[in-house]
Amino acid sequence: MRGLQWLRAAEGDPLATRLRGHPADAPPAISDPLSRSTTGTVVVDGASAAELLASGNGLADWRPTGTRVMAVAAEDIEPADPADVAALADGPAPAISGVPEELTDLVPTAELLCAKAYADLLGADPDSLLGAAPVLDNLVCPQETAVTERMLAAVDDLRAALCARTPAFFLAVVAPRLTADLVTRAAAASLASGQWPDVEGAVERARAVYPPVRLYLTTTTEDVSVAGEVIPGDSQVAVLTGPAALPRVLDLPLAYATADAVLTAIARRHPRLVSTGTALDRPFAPVTGGLAHLPVESLRTEFLLAQS
Template sequence: MVVAEKELGRRLQLVQGVHWLYGAQGDPYAALLRGYHGPDPRGAYARSREAGPLWRSRLGTWVTARYATAAELLARPVADGGRPLAAVPQPQVAVAWERGLPAPEPWGLPGADRVRALAGRACERLLAGLRGEVDLVAAVCARVPVEVLADLHDVAGADRERLAAACAAAGPALDAALAPPSYEDAAGLPDAVAALGGLLGEAAVLRAVVEVRAAQELAAGALAALVASPGRWALLAGRGREGAAAVVAETLRHDPPVKVHVFTAAADTEAAGQPIAAGEQVAVLIGAANRDPGVFDRPDVFDPDRAGTAGAGPRPLVPAPYGVSLEPFAGVVAETVVAALAAARPGMRAAGPAVRRPRTPVTGGLLKVPVLL
């Protein structure tokens, strides 16, 4: 146990040191992963776009931050269900938490109507007692996806509490694969994954980790953008599910729940004039590509009424991390949360700025969205 703890600590220090060194030497991808850009990654995104349509980071990863190249690469076949080949020692793989887990099963998934109904009931229960100043992340966004997951898998009683604890402990997983988390978070991931496997079955673990965190971040990102613009929140109250769907679609572009998508090429290929060998890693900077100024008008402005989110024009790029599609679960849960809050609390307003966790280049790590109800 002591040897394993020392090895984990050394691994985290090594990856963080490599990110710091290459980032300080001007590598935009390493700089993005080390997280020194603060809560606003726009500068890091711009530098990555300026580096070219497809360029090789000193970390050994092919990187694109441009919409056209990103869309092209997301359509290519990937190895191992979209998961990085964690068995290959590479300094940019911080915590291989998914090693040994089976790929998510593509069959037997719940329909959108069932997810929506369960999310609606969860929102009704959770919103009933909320008063005064509330952190929407802790009170709503982090809880509704877990409630839906528990209902889908018929988890009840004390196991429901264990599921919530396991989902919370697994929360850092998506970022931990690329950016070293705290030692405590990294050390807790194996136990969290094992607990999820015991409660849901191993085949459901990858899907649960990705879907719960993506739904939390997508709902929180939408609400943070809305309360920062009170006029938009007041208008949303009368637009129902259609208005919530437009808000979530724009959040997928403006503040996507998965901002960096890393995969391994399944075969020799080429993109933007660059040859990519089978087995090489590719990082698609979704957050940057979805704000490509050559594609989107006023890319840094949150605008749910822009044409691209309503069906015309370029659509936001949405990856499938670890082979898990984000929209069937995360999109529906986020829409339901936004619509339920708009209907129940039309006078809601910000009680302070949103707070993000440091070193969360994949999810953006919304930690708090404080509001007055």
């Protein structure tokens, strides 16, 4: 499947370029509100997708041949009732603890803190939450072999612990990564602007630039009108999402609140954090589009002040 995506991208298909998830690719411009990819997928600009997003069409995985090809498919993770997910995701942020004394890369730190927070909230193993993190990106972009194997084992573990199709299971496989990405994007912006450690409102500002998901793949259950054109039922549709155009099932207030809590905890523990290198985007992440590395350092005087 990766070969097909690269081939179509080389031929100039903008959706295929997005799906392959290569960090060096700038997101190609898709100016039309509705277009069709050579992969067989209808592409809809988020600004034109209000009716489609509001219709409640569920998650889908990329099926260019009409058959399942991804390691974890949408039916493996989708909740039985999205309303139950919304109810659980309206709760307060869990308590955050265990911020490490030394930091060199904020990405693994944020991922671990988020995994532990959700593990405590949901009653799951944090290692399983970390292993399941690539699930959303896996729906459209094949992951590396070792990552896929760990993801499959983690999804099985979480299914056994939380039961399939429950809201807790769905949050366990999607929320930690969405939350950690918001933490690191907000931190990167605060460090670059010189606002650190004043991180109040930083997550909200990050969301305005980096929505939790950049692409949402779904399958229409009936005919739907977009930009004056009818998309037939049973069509695979890729919505290019934005801050004001998010699918309800992935618009999670709990993720935003938890990201804010994690970022605040890091800033309080490390008020003199500085960037030490270039932030690197995560490969094979066309859906989440988060960071792979955010090199940082806590200035030594911070620890002396903390001990005084």
